[in-house]
Amino acid sequence: MPLKVGDFVLPGELIEDIKSIKGLTIVGPGLRQNEEKPNILCVTQPGTLRFKAPNMYWIEGKRKRYIPKKGDLVVGIVVKKSGDTLKVDIGAAEFASLSMLAFEGATKKQKPDVQVGDCVYAKLLNAHREMEPELVCIDSYYKAGKLGILPNQGFLLTISLNLTQSLLDIENPLLRSIGKKIPYEMALGVNGKVWINCKKSKEVIYLMKIFDVAERELHKDAVTVCND
């Protein structure tokens, strides 16, 4: 039976008759080209098959493990301090490295005050398959912007990668409707780690519950809960 777009697929299934422009097809995460038969795509992750006209295919699954990508904004936890570099856990297979000099205004003599266990909001400078990912907390103008060490108040919670992507969607009403209810601060990392802070700790717990509801693809419900 040929697979259709929007179907739930499992690893090992094959997608035949793929569409291409001048023999070119863009293959996203969760799919791999079959070596023997180059016109067939092999599924490597469970999830729903998505297609974007004219020639893009990818799999949308419920992933929890983050794969680093260049330019991503992530939230990480400082795990180790060694000399001038910090090791940061960003939820990937390997710890990322963050130089102490990659903060705004940091010099050899004046380094930022970072403790093990602190949360940082940082940008991925490079991410290769064979190399340790590298983070920075400044942009190309040596300014911090929103990046840097996150304050020790608030809470760090882990959500699925899908939810972070949908929260980043500008059309998504969830964050705005929460904001109407409770003023809050938030650092959303695409690695599924989210730092939130409110005035009262009870409000933080409410936010955690809302994300928990939203996690189960009950986005609409979550929005209505906020609006009621």
Place this chain on the structure above:
Amino acid sequence: MSNIRKTIVSNCEKSFLLKNLAEYNRLDGRAFDEFRKVEIEFGCDWGCCFVSLGKTKVVAQVSCEIQQPKSSRPGEGILNLNIELNPIAAPHFEADRQSNEQVQLNRLLEKCLKDSKAVDLESLCIKNNEKVWAIRVDINVLNHEGNILDCASIAALAALAHFRRPDVTCDGEEFVIHSIKQRDPIPMVIHHYPVCITYSVFSSGLYILADPTLLEENVADAFLSIGLNAYKELCGLHLGGKADLSPDVIIQTANKAAARASSIVQQIKDAIEQDNETRKEQKDGFCRLAEKKDSADLVEELSVYLDQWSTKKKKNKKKSKQPKEEQMEQDEIKEPDITAEIKPLGEGTAVLVPSENEGGDAIKVWDTSESEDDAVEFVELPKPKVETVDIADTDSEEEAVIVLNADQKTKKKKKRLT
């Protein structure tokens, strides 16, 4: 190869948890001595048991074989407990390697179930000094959200109580093992039902939390695990970590644990009884597990949240409609495939008109993107849906919007066909 190390707990999580404890709040809204919900299910085979404690999930399977007894105890059967921590439960667990955590959990379970002589081992003897039954309990952790020990002990006990071994007869020289079809299998003899109950200790005994979650477990100074049976008999006591607890506190917690133990044991017995009944109806296995779940408890949970919000209500009731619209539109954008078409029809309100247009656009794009060879197949697909709209239209004529929609649909259909 780099193995995945345990993620450390960030300072903000730690301080937030401790701050909340000082206000007598737990992050998941439970009281300090409240436990998560326990669910017990049995599989097809005898002695296969699935237990979930909140989000922590464990499967236990009992198996048996005939062995020579230990020379020190020639008249007793053998009971082995084996807990497995796979990467499926948490990424930092390693397969095929005994970690310290695994050894500790195994020993605590043995202390609770084996050393308390809960299972009658003498009844497992077939011939003295020659042949005895060796019972093995394999416990697999499927998901780790804190407090594996409680969950595993419930699973192991329920599986043992559920398990039946094949009957063995002896005619002078030869032993015959009868298959389950030939003779009814024999249940295990269990003297008493001990379970482990774990508490987390914070700030040297100031806060004691029952049934800790993963975060609480990681932040806590120590854990106190109490093995108890339904008759308030202590079957094991273990304090891991560092905390100087006064004897009074320990006795107090043990008393609380006793109440919990008897309710858990009752739940295990009820579950087994219920399983026996469903087994008579030939409806066994985890099918019941698959049937229920989802909708009911989610709605329930949502309403709980709604209650919490209701105190702050009233404010922006008027605004509530706008985000909903946005939500609709977003739905459309998210799934620009054929299924998006059906959604607005089901809802059938004025809100649908803009979103409907969008859906149409998406479909147009879809059509142009279609390559020649299998276009026929895809054009055919939306057809029946459009027809159902027509039927609905004739059924309920009072809603003008639906008629309008249907008209648009037919136009589109014509467009598509041309």
